[in-house]
Amino acid sequence: MNTLQVPTGRVEPHHADATGTTGTTDATDDVSARVSAYMDGALSAGEVSNDLGSPELSEAWHRYHLIGEALRAVPSEPFVSSMNALHASAARRTAAHIVQRAGGVAVPEPLPEQDRLPEPAVVALRPRHREAANDGVFRWKLVSGLASVVAVLGVAWGLSGVPGSLPGALSGGTELAARTTPAPQAAAVAIGASMLAADTVPAVAGVLVSTPNGHMLRDPRLEALMQAHRQAGGASALQVPTGFMRNATFEAHKR
C-alpha cells in the first residue's frame, strides 16, 4: 500500500524540538505519540478515546496530516484535516470489525469516501485491519474499502455450513446425525445485492439470490413450492396475525 509514496509521513517534531526547546510538555508528547501510533494502526480506537476532545490531540492530528500532505504533495480532502476524520476513521474500523466478528450479520460497511459521521463512534474494540497512514489519499481509501468488502464476502461465503450442530436431543432412535445448519445470513455489501450461500447433502450447491425487493430463486419451481407452502401450510397459532402479514409481504405474485 505504501509503494507510491515516501515512507509514511510520520515525523517526530517533538523529538526534533526536544533538543533545543522546552516548549512541549510530557503530556503533549504522550498524546502526539499516541496519535502517530494510531495513524499507523498500532493503537486501537479505544486507546485514543480518552484523548478525544483534548486540544493536544487535535493539534497533533492536524500537524501529522499537514506534514503528510506536504511530503506527498497531494492535496487531500478537506475533512481529513479535521477532527471528524479521526472519529470517522475510528468508526470505520469499528464497523469493519463488527462485520467481521459477527460473521457477516448485516451491518452496512460505509465506503470511506462517503464518510460523514456526525458523532464520535469510538468503542474499545481492537481492530483487525491496520489502516495505513496514507488514509488521506482517496485512491488508497477506495482500494482499502474494496479490500474490506472482499474480505467480508469471503467471510460470508466461508460461513456456509459452519456454525455448529443441532442439539442431539432427538428422540425416537433414528440414525439422524446432528447436522450443521447452514448460515442463513449474508453481509450487506456496498454492491447493493446480497448472497445467501447454501449447503448441500451431498453435492452441488443451489444458490438463493436475495435482492432488497424480495427473494429471487434461480429455481422458479422451488419458489412456486415455497409460495404454496405459505398459502396452504401456514397454520400457526402464533403467526395468524403476523404470519399472514409476512406471507402477504413476501409472496411472489406468480404461481
Place this chain on the structure above:
Amino acid sequence: MTPYFHKYFCLFALVCKGLLATDVAIAQAPAATAAAAQSDGDVSAWLLRLNEASRNRAYTGTFVVSAGSVMSSARIWHVCDGSQQLERVDALSGPPRTTVRRNDEVMTFVPEERLTLVERRESLGLFPAMLHSTDQRLADWYALRGVGAAERVAGFEADVWELQPRDGLRFGYRVWAEKKTGLVLKLQTLDAQQRVLEQVAFSELNLDASVRVDQLAKLMKPRPGYKVQQLSLPRSTAEALGWRLRQPVPGYASSAVHVLPAKRVEPASQGAGGKPPSGSMQWVFSDGLASVSLFVEPFDPKEHGAEVQLSAGATQSLARRLDAYWLTAVGEVPMGTLLRFSQVLERIP
C-alpha cells in the same frame, strides 16, 4: 392481565366445549377451565389471549419483515366487527400488491399484471380449533418464559416473552406483546444458537384507529379489468395418495393434504382426463406454531438434479430423491427436521 382473566377463561370454555363436546363441561366451566389452564401450561391460554387481542381491535400501521439482510415493509389496516375480521395489506417494497382478507377468504390484487387471485386459506380461520385438530399440546413442545424488562416498540410498551423449543426439531420465538392489549408488536424466529432468523415488527402502529368495516369490505371484490384466478387445490388424504410416515416426527401432526396439479401433460394420462400423476401431493404438518410442507412428485431426470438444501430467513427447504419420486420439503423449522421427514416418508406398499 387481570382485566382479561374473565374474558379469556370464557374463551377457554368455548374451546373446551369443542374439545370435549359435552354439555357437562359447560356446566362446570369455571372450575374445569381453571384446572385445564393450569395443567395445560400457560402457553395455550397465553396464545389465545394474543390472538384475541389482534382479532378484536382495529388498528393501522406499518410493519417490516426482515430475514437476514432482506427487508420488506407493508401497510396494514385491520378491523373486526364482532362477526368478521377484515384486513388489508399493501406491500410497500417490491412490485405493488394489495391483499385483502375477510376471515379466511383472501383476494390479492396485482396491478402490474392486472390480476386478481382469489383463494380460501383455511389456516386463517382455524386458530382456536387448530389447537384441537393437531391433537397435541403446545406446552409439550414449547416452554413459555417471560424475559426481563419491558421494551418499547413502535411507541408502545411491550412485555417480552420467549417460546423456547423443548427439542431441536423446531425454532424458538421471541414475542413482544403490547402490555395492555397483548397485540404482537414484534416477533423474532430464533435458531438453536439464539440467532434471529426472521423478524416481523411494527415500525408504526395506530391502535384503535378509526378503520371502517365498510371501507374494507367494499374492496373484497374483483377489480374491473382484472383477470380473476381462483387458487384452490383439491384436498385428499395421504393414504388415498399412497403415502405414509414410517414413524411420526415428534410434535408434528398432519394437518392437510392437497393434490398438486400436474406440471405437464403426460402421454399416459392424456386419455384419463388429465389427472395428475399418481402420488403428487402437498402434505402439510404442523406443531401448532411451525409448519412443514412435503411436496412429492414423480422423479424426472430432466428437471430434478442434485439434492439441494436452501435457507431463506427462517424458511428451510430440502429437495432430494426418494426412489421414483422427488421430495421437496419446505418449512420454518430447522434443517434437521426436514431431513427427519425425508427419512421417514415412504410409499405405502
